[in-house]
Every structure is written in C-alpha cells, then in structure tokens.
Amino acid sequence: MxxxxxxxxxxxxxxxxxxxxxxxxxxxxxxxxxxxxxxxxxxxxxxxxxxxxxxxxxxxxxxxxxxxxxxxxxxxxxxxxxxxxxxxxxxxxxxxxxxxxxxxxxxxxxxxxxxxxxxxxxxxxxxxxxxxxxxxxxxxxxxxxxxxxxxxxxxNTGIQMSEVSKMGPRVRSEKPILIAEDSKMLTHILLEALTTAGYTSVTITSNGKEAWEALEAYRENEKLPLEEKVALVITDIEMPQMDGHSLTKKIKTDKVLSKLPVIIFSSLIDEQMHQKGVALGADDQITKPEIGRLVSSIDRLIL
CATH class of the missing domain: 2.40.50.180 (CheA-289, Domain 4)
Structure with missing residues (x-):
C-alpha cells in the first residue's frame, strides 16, 4: 500500500x-x-x-x-x-x-x-x-x-487560534489570498485565523477545480494587474474534482500564473508528500494544524 x-x-x-x-x-x-x-x-x-x-x-x-x-x-x-x-x-x-x-x-x-x-x-x-x-x-x-x-x-489535535494571538499586533493587509479547502470546519477556522492575522481579502473555494476556474478568470481579466486579484494561493491536497497537487502543477506550469506563490497546507505532508510538492513547484508546505507557521509563511511570501 x-x-x-x-x-x-x-x-x-x-x-x-x-x-x-x-x-x-x-x-x-x-x-x-x-x-x-x-x-x-x-x-x-x-x-x-x-x-x-x-x-x-x-x-x-x-x-x-x-x-x-x-x-x-x-x-x-x-x-x-x-x-x-x-x-x-x-x-x-x-x-x-x-x-x-x-x-x-x-x-x-x-x-x-x-x-x-x-x-x-x-x-x-x-x-x-x-x-x-x-x-x-x-x-x-x-x-x-x-x-x-x-x-x-x-x-487539541486541531488548529489552535492561540498560535495566531501569540504573534502579537499585526499590520492589516488587503493583499488578496485564494484558498482551496473542502472541509467546512477548516474553511471557517482558516478564515478566522487569517482575519485575526490581518489578512482581510480572502476568497474561499471548496476544491482545486473551483480555485483553478477562479484563477483562469483572474488571468483573463486584463482590467487589473494579477497581483491585485490574487497575491497567494493556499491549498489542501485531498479535495474532490481536483486535488491540491494538480492545482499546484497547473499554476506553476502556466505562463501567467507561474510566479504566484502557492502554499500547500495539508494533514498529509510527510517526507514523500513534501518531495512531490517540491517537484511541483510549491513555495512552501505546512502540516496541519500549524497555523502559526502558515501565517509566518504568508508574511514572508507576499509582504
């Protein structure tokens, strides 16, 4: 197996x-x-x-x-x-x-x-x-x-909001973040955590297919620069319709979207999965439920 x-x-x-x-x-x-x-x-x-x-x-x-x-x-x-x-x-x-x-x-x-x-x-x-x-x-x-x-x-095995609170005062950021996450519970917690961390422009999609369709629409809309529509993508791995690895591959092989930072945030990340994420071009990979590390990674990649 x-x-x-x-x-x-x-x-x-x-x-x-x-x-x-x-x-x-x-x-x-x-x-x-x-x-x-x-x-x-x-x-x-x-x-x-x-x-x-x-x-x-x-x-x-x-x-x-x-x-x-x-x-x-x-x-x-x-x-x-x-x-x-x-x-x-x-x-x-x-x-x-x-x-x-x-x-x-x-x-x-x-x-x-x-x-x-x-x-x-x-x-x-x-x-x-x-x-x-x-x-x-x-x-x-x-x-x-x-x-x-x-x-x-x-x-205690889930995301702990206290990790974000311990990071102290935060600078408000309106840089747009796109999330692909199929769990209703985790979506709610992620949204709360990022809002607490100062990220106020967050779009939620429930799987990789919906996220990719949103990115295609952003790419085709030439009225605004891409970075004003999406500055970073956070994706789970296992999701219906399209998984996070496939989403990452599509982003990183697209001429327009390839420079877009992608963070894989998943409970499945072990040494094997990490190697696959690296091969696909993920900018960072973080194991759930380490929400503090996720916020720090977002800070590093888009601020």
Whole structure:
C-alpha cells in the first residue's frame, strides 16, 4: 500500500486511492495516503473519563494507539465487532489513530474528477463530515472528513487560534489570498485565523477545480494587474474534482500564473508528500494544524 501511495500524486495526476469500508449497511472511504495499515479487531483497555467515542487504547506493536469507535461516532449501528471487524490505523495531523469499522471492502484507484461534492442541502455547514461522494456499481461511497472527526473527539489535535494571538499586533493587509479547502470546519477556522492575522481579502473555494476556474478568470481579466486579484494561493491536497497537487502543477506550469506563490497546507505532508510538492513547484508546505507557521509563511511570501 505504501509503495502505491508513492506513485499516485507524484506529478499531479489528480488520482487517489481510497480504502472502502462498511459500517452497518453504509459504505465509506478514507484516502489511502492517511492509512498506515489495517489490522484485525482486538480488545482495548478503556480509559476513564475519555470521550464516549474513544473505545480505549491498544498496542499492536511498539506504539500505543487510541481506538476510535467510528460506528458510535456516526450513530449508525450497534453491530458488535466480529471476525470481520478491523481497525484502520491512520496517521494525519501528526497523530496516529485506529478507527474501528465493521468490514474493510477493498481499495479503489479513482480520479478526483469522479469524486462529487456533497449535496449542500444534506452536508452543508461546519457539522458536515462528508468531503466527497464516489459512485460505485450499485452503491455510493461517502469519503469522510477524518480531520473533523478527530478534532470533534480530541480538540487539541486541531488548529489552535492561540498560535495566531501569540504573534502579537499585526499590520492589516488587503493583499488578496485564494484558498482551496473542502472541509467546512477548516474553511471557517482558516478564515478566522487569517482575519485575526490581518489578512482581510480572502476568497474561499471548496476544491482545486473551483480555485483553478477562479484563477483562469483572474488571468483573463486584463482590467487589473494579477497581483491585485490574487497575491497567494493556499491549498489542501485531498479535495474532490481536483486535488491540491494538480492545482499546484497547473499554476506553476502556466505562463501567467507561474510566479504566484502557492502554499500547500495539508494533514498529509510527510517526507514523500513534501518531495512531490517540491517537484511541483510549491513555495512552501505546512502540516496541519500549524497555523502559526502558515501565517509566518504568508508574511514572508507576499509582504
């Protein structure tokens, strides 16, 4: 699995692999890039006064892992763990967690173009936990916002606004920033953080495709210089329609837009992902939830 993961986004192919899993009668997906391994169900040691959705801790090898009861979090099924149950051991936001699921169905390689945005009437607002919908034969697979799930259960793993507050008095800047981020929760927090940091001209798009369409419009509009329409792009990596690596590649290979600073802000950045970002021309890459580093990078690149 890790070897395949090293191929997919190397040149901004706009592809991903998802691990499909079942909870009750529902099917969900998680990006393979977030998955370390999949192991059979094993008993856990319960921790007093922990979040109700924390099943406990266990130690499959040399690392103590927190187990999250995903069926309980989703309020979907009281089905007991049986021989088919698995823990999906994931790593993102610098945290390793085991998510309990009833069954792992398989791994699928797909294009982000085939991942639809969730219906706003169902998954809108900060409480939405679906980042994409994948149509499979005879069923739909919902790609979950695991970052939001983890922050709901353990708030200290998310973006801490105190990092921005500690930076002291800020100079107000109206230089326009374009953000591509599919998580409703993170979009809200990013907007709040950048406003607190003094950046008052921020445009939000929910995926790389929407961001690219906005940039194309900026490029074609000759009434204003490009820097007055957009001075910097911040992008997540995994997003429906077009991922952040593909967006970065499009920007950096465009004759007009190539000088535009691009910061990749993602929970997926490890050594492999960092190398891919460098190859694609990203000006900086910052691991969520390091919001203080993100603000400092923006300061350096556009002030």
């Amino acid at each position: 890790n070897n395949d993961k090293g191929i997919l986004l190397e040149s901004g192919t706009n592809e991903l692999e998802i691990v499909e899993f079942r909870i009750g009668e529902n099917f969900f997906g998680i990006n393979v890039a977030k998955v370390r391994e999949i192991i059979p169900f094993m008993k856990t040691i319960r921790i007093p006064n922990s979040h109700p959705c924390i099943k406990g801790i266990f130690k499959p090898r040399d690392l103590v892992i927190t187990a999250v009861d995903l069926p309980k979090y989703l309020n979907l099924s009281d089905e007991d763990a049986d021989a088919g149950a698995r823990y999906i051991i994931s790593h993102f936001n610098k945290t390793t967690v085991g998510f309990l699921v009833h069954e792992v169905v398989g791994i699928h390689r797909i294009s982000w173009e085939n991942v639809e945005k969730p219906d706003e009437t169902i998954f809108s607002g900060q409480e939405g936990i679906a980042t994409g919908i994948v149509k499979m034969p005879e069923k739909l697979v919902v790609v979950l916002d695991f970052e939001k799930i983890l922050v709901d259960i353990s708030p």
